[in-house]
Amino acid sequence: MHAIRIAGAGPSGLAAAITLAKAGWPVEVFERNADVGMRFSGDLQGLENWSTKHDVLTDLSTFGLEVNFLCVPFSAVTVTDGVNQETYDRGRPLFYLVKRGSMADSIDQGLKRQALAAGVNIHFSTKLESQDADIIATGPLTDRLNWVDQGIVFDTNLPDMAVAMPHDEAGIGGYGYLLITRGYGCLCTVLFYDLARANECFENVKLTSAKLVNLDIRNERRVGGTASFTIKNRWENGPHRFVGEAAGLQDPLWGFGIRYALWSGYLAAQSIIQQRSYAQLAQKAFGNRNRAGVVNRYLWEKFRHRRNERVVQRIGRSADPFATLRSFYNFNLLQRLLYPAAKRKFLDKYPRLESI
Numbered sequence: 001m002h003a004i005r006i007a008g009a010g011p012s013g014l015a016a017a018i019t020l021a022k023a024g025w026p027v028e029v030f031e032r033n034a035d036v037g038m039r040f041s042g043d044l045q046g047l048e049n050w051s052t053k054h055d056v057l058t059d060l061s062t063f064g065l066e067v068n069f070l071c072v073p074f075s076a077v078t079v080t081d082g083v084n085q086e087t088y089d090r091g092r093p094l095f096y097l098v099k100r101g102s103m104a105d106s107i108d109q110g111l112k113r114q115a116l117a118a119g120v121n122i123h124f125s126t127k128l129e130s131q132d133a134d135i136i137a138t139g140p141l142t143d144r145l146n147w148v149d150q151g152i153v154f155d156t157n158l159p160d161m162a163v164a165m166p167h168d169e170a171g172i173g174g175y176g177y178l179l180i181t182r183g184y185g186c187l188c189t190v191l192f193y194d195l196a197r198a199n200e201c202f203e204n205v206k207l208t209s210a211k212l213v214n215l216d217i218r219n220e221r222r223v224g225g226t227a228s229f230t231i232k233n234r235w236e237n238g239p240h241r242f243v244g245e246a247a248g249l250q251d252p253l254w255g256f257g258i259r260y261a262l263w264s265g266y267l268a269a270q271s272i273i274q275q276r277s278y279a280q281l282a283q284k285a286f287g288n289r290n291r292a293g294v295v296n297r298y299l300w301e302k303f304r305h306r307r308n309e310r311v312v313q314r315i316g317r318s319a320d321p322f323a324t325l326r327s328f329y330n331f332n333l334l335q336r337l338l339y340p341a342a343k344r345k346f347l348d349k350y351p352r353l354e355s356i
């Protein structure tokens with residue numbers, strides 16, 4: 001049994017490493033930075049819980065992962081355009097808040113602890129070239145960054161809350177958000193276009209939030225970064241398997257990628273353990289989801305310029321908002337019909353998105 005070499009100790013690489021090590025495989029992970037999580041600086045991110053009927057924590061347990069990091073369920077979300085606001089709460093968590101970075105309670109450190117406990121060898125400050133890796137988990141594709149997230153984290157006396165601002169002023173083609181848990185806040189803008197206008201959008205997010213709550217921001221630190229996704233994923237190149245963002249995996253609708261990263265890492269590991277085709281496993285898991293995601297983004301952009309609030313309100317007020325949201329990921333008949341146009345539109349904007 002040769003040692004499996006993994007490039008990158010993000011969620012995708014560590015999920016693969018933990019799965020393999022627990023199955024008895026020797027695993028060597030190479031991380032170019034001095035520690036895990038150094039792409040982030042304490043950002044609060046959402047582990048989405050709306051795209052499947054079962055809870056995402058069930059997935060984690062299927063992947064053999066423990067929740068040994070900050071992981072706070074959020075079932076109530078307030079949606080605002082700065083004038084009107086509405087809070088939706090249907091009991092089930094819409095997402096779990098996790099922290100990204102090198103601090104002890106981040107998901108990155110939690111996964112690192114699990115990997116080390118399972119016997120994984122992690123080589124920090126060591127880059128591994130793709131051609132030397134069995135699993136490539138190196139994160140964003142730097143030649144095709146599609147969106148930017150910019151903002152701050154801070155200490156606060158405000159109570160726990162999640163506020164979404166799904167309009168262009170708060171993030172062009174994207175949204176703004178305010179997340180607070182246990183006296184720790186994160187206020188950001190997410191832009192899919194005109195990325196240079198991030199400062200302006202961030203100021204709008206701040207103003208919109210201040211209309212809603214008496215913003216108590218102390219000890220603020222800048223956070224954010226850029227990310228990528230593709231229309232056509234890259235699963236394998238000879239013996240090399242691609243996982244997470246390196247495979248072009250991320251929900252094109254709102255840019256959520258942690259769940260896909262953990263899932264693809266697990267599947268790559270299973271393909272080695274069970275000697276099965278990773279491309280087939282991954283295509284089955286993500287193929288239609290990604291096509292549906294492309295249509296969702298196409299529709300989201302069509303409803304830009306403040307009309308997105310109405311879309312979100314309609315979802316929130318529907319009899320079963322989770323079923324409505326889930327249906328967006330099924331590649332349903334409407335999505336199948338719209339896919340060719342959505343794909344064309346995408347490729348016009350990002351000519352290099354189709355292949356990697």
Ligand SMILES: Cc1cc2nc3c(=O)[nH]c(=O)nc-3n(C[C@H](O)[C@H](O)[C@H](O)COP(=O)(O)OP(=O)(O)OC[C@H]3O[C@@H](n4cnc5c(N)ncnc54)[C@H](O)[C@@H]3O)c2cc1C
Binds near residue numbers: 127226
């Ligand atoms: C600001 C921001 C906010 C986000 N918010 C959310 C959110 O709320 N919810 C959500 O689900 N997703 C969110 N995402 C996306 C999510 O963070 C990513 O999809 C996820 O981190 C991808 O995990 P990964 O393991 O593929 O890559 P990464 O987390 O980027 O890990 C890759 C690792 O590989 C290392 N590496 C790179 N090249 C090499 C090499 N050659 N050799 C060795 N090591 C290497 C890097 O240093 C890094 O540690 C956000 C992204 C950004 C930028």
